[in-house]
Amino acid sequence: MVQRPASAHPNALPAPRRAGATRLRRVLLGLLGVAAFIALWKLAYVFNWAPRGTIPDPFVVPAALWREYSGGRLIPAIGSSLVHYVWGLGIGTLLGFGIGLLAASLRVFDDAHYMLARILRPIPPLAWVVFAIAWFQVSHAGAAFVISIGVFWVNYFATASGVRDVDPRYYELARAFGHGGFFKRITSITLPGAAPSILSGVRTGVGQAWMTLIAAELLGVPGMGQEMNSAAGVGAYDAVVVYMLAISLIYTLSDGLFALVENRALRWRP
Amino acid sequence: MTARRKALLTLDDVGYRYPGSDRLVFEGLDFSIGAGEFVALVGGSGVGKSTVLRCVAGLIEPGVGRIDTPSRTDHGTRPSAVVFQDTRLLPWRSIRANVGYGLSGLGLSRAKRDARIDEVLELIGMAELGGRWPHEISGGQAQRVGLARALAVRPHILLMDEPFSAVDALTRTRLQDELLTIWQRLNMAVLFVTHDIAEAAYLAERVCVMRGTPARLVFDEAVPAPYPRERDDQGLNAFAQRVAAAL
Numbered sequence: 180m181v182q183r184p185a186s187a188h189p190n191a192l193p194a195p196r197r198a199g200a201t202r203l204r205r206v207l208l209g210l211l212g213v214a215a216f217i218a219l220w221k222l223a224y225v226f227n228w229a230p231r232g233t234i235p236d237p238f239v240v241p242a243a244l245w246r247e248y249s250g251g252r253l254i255p256a257i258g259s260s261l262v263h264y265v266w267g268l269g270i271g272t273l274l275g276f277g278i279g280l281l282a283a284s285l286r287v288f289d290d291a292h293y294m295l296a297r298i299l300r301p302i303p304p305l306a307w308v309v310f311a312i313a314w315f316q317v318s319h320a321g322a323a324f325v326i327s328i329g330v331f332w333v334n335y336f337a338t339a340s341g342v343r344d345v346d347p348r349y350y351e352l353a354r355a356f357g358h359g360g361f362f363k364r365i366t367s368i369t370l371p372g373a374a375p376s377i378l379s380g381v382r383t384g385v386g387q388a389w390m391t392l393i394a395a396e397l398l399g400v401p402g403m404g405q406e407m408n409s410a411a412g413v414g415a416y417d418a419v420v421v422y423m424l425a426i427s428l429i430y431t432l433s434d435g436l437f438a439l440v441e442n443r444a445l446r447w448r449p
Numbered sequence: 450m451t452a453r454r455k456a457l458l459t460l461d462d463v464g465y466r467y468p469g470s471d472r473l474v475f476e477g478l479d480f481s482i483g484a485g486e487f488v489a490l491v492g493g494s495g496v497g498k499s500t501v502l503r504c505v506a507g508l509i510e511p512g513v514g515r516i517d518t519p520s521r522t523d524h525g526t527r528p529s530a531v532v533f534q535d536t537r538l539l540p541w542r543s544i545r546a547n548v549g550y551g552l553s554g555l556g557l558s559r560a561k562r563d564a565r566i567d568e569v570l571e572l573i574g575m576a577e578l579g580g581r582w583p584h585e586i587s588g589g590q591a592q593r594v595g596l597a598r599a600l601a602v603r604p605h606i607l608l609m610d611e612p613f614s615a616v617d618a619l620t621r622t623r624l625q626d627e628l629l630t631i632w633q634r635l636n637m638a639v640l641f642v643t644h645d646i647a648e649a650a651y652l653a654e655r656v657c658v659m660r661g662t663p664a665r666l667v668f669d670e671a672v673p674a675p676y677p678r679e680r681d682d683q684g685l686n687a688f689a690q691r692v693a694a695a696l
């Protein structure tokens with residue numbers, strides 16, 4: 180056999196060291212991108228690209244973080260937002276999952292509700308804020324209500340389409356092996372078969388909830404949204420940035436956590 | 450030799466029409482399978498072999514005629530079990546869990562179920578691979594697992610729908626021999642659907658041929674060769690030619 184250096188072959192796989200090098204390159208370029216953004220931001224601040232005082236100096240953000248934290252505003256705001264988040268996400272996810280499952284597995288229910296779903300679906304969650312205030316006043320419940328609406332639709336569609344897409348041949352298998360009954364069929368075929376879609380719906384909801392959360396809180400329910408609003412009111416835009424970064428961090432953490440759960444549950448996938 | 454055995458499964462003038470279709474797939478199907486008998490059902494593509502199998506497995510109700518299947522079963526068994534052409538392993542279950550799929554609901558204890566799974570995994574030579582996911586095994590191994598899943602419920606009759614048609618020739622030959630060994634060890638009947646005449650003649654004690662629209666049984670004869678058989682046996686080849694003529 181003719182020996183030749185691997186690199187000489189046109190189809191040679193990149194050596195493992197090359198893979199490590201590309202990863203390092205990626206991280207370095209990523210950091211460079213962030214640095215470039217901060218530089219641009221600093222320029223915008225120095226040369227007043229926006230109305231004076233509305234762009235904070237990026238380098239005072241750490242100080243603003245300390246101010247918000249030691250002033251006893253940051254942690255309670257995060258805590259309050261998390262309460263809305265968890266309730267809104269939980270209720271929206273459970274209802275969306277349950278009704279989506281029903282819609283996809285019960286013909287009567289599907290027929291009876293599809294038109295209503297089509298009417299309600301296009302209404303943006305934030306349009307419900309008016310009713311949230313009317314029904315729940317400015318309260319945790321109101322914010323959770325608004326959040327749950329957006330989350331509901333995401334999960335409803337993900338579950339319903341996941342369940343509809345389960346390969347019907349698996350149902351034949353279930354019957355052939357004595358699992359044709361409703362409960363056995365749902366637990367042994369429908370739910371595991373639809374799990375990838377259901378879980379990706381849940382994960383989308385985990386992100387979607389943050390979008391509506393802040394908007395709902397801007398109306399005055401205590402939380403990060405409200406803190407941002409009041410900080411902006413006194414021109415403390417650096418504090419606004421602090422809350423933005425806090426949201427980014429919490430989202431990254433919650434999404435990463437859920438990704439772990441998802442990968443664990445779907446580890447059977449190739 | 451067939452007539453001496455107690456009939457396990459009897460089809461009496463059976464016909465079937467798919468809902469919404471205006472023609473019968475087959476009609477006047479009359480035959481029976483004895484306990485422990487190995488019968489091959491041969492026919493061209495689309496003639497209705499899979500439909501017959503579905504009727505026998507109780508997955509669909511024949512519109513015409515009646516099917517008598519073993520109704521009363523012993524504890525911890527099912528009357529029949531199906532091996533599908535597309536293996537139909539559940540991708541979210543491990544190999545072990547796939548093999549045990551038919552065992553829940555039979556009133557077996559956890560330990561008994563585990564013992565059954567071990568036993569059939571051993572039988573198909575895959576004792577080591579029980580912890581894998583279906584996407585981590587080969588096509589031939591997947592077919593073996595499909596067979597093990599059916600064997601686990603200790604069926605009186607094993608219903609096989611072109612189980613080896615999707616694997617390569619070498620694997621197929623090996624699987625055929627494994628199936629014969631297993632059949633001879635376990636006391637169960639086999640209804641084996643295939644469009645491969647040589648396969649039918651090599652495996653079965655009796656070969657039935659379906660033909661026409663609606664399809665009928667046009668051939669039903671015992672294979673004139675004792676086991677173990679040679680693949681190039683003169684008698685088998687002559688028999689295969691007669692089956693081919695009936696097709």
Ligand SMILES: Nc1ncnc2c1ncn2[C@@H]1O[C@H](COP(=O)(O)OP(=O)(O)OP(=O)(O)O)[C@@H](O)[C@H]1O
Pocket residue numbers: 467468470474492493494495496497498499500501644
């Ligand atoms: N669900 C169905 N609804 C209506 N017609 C069907 C359905 N399934 C199969 N058929 C029709 O019934 C006939 C028999 O189909 P079947 O699958 O039993 O054939 P087969 O002999 O198993 O063919 P193959 O060797 O290709 O698997 C075919 O003409 C097919 O088009």
Ligand SMILES: [Mg+2]
Pocket residue numbers: 498499500610
């Ligand atoms: Mg078929």
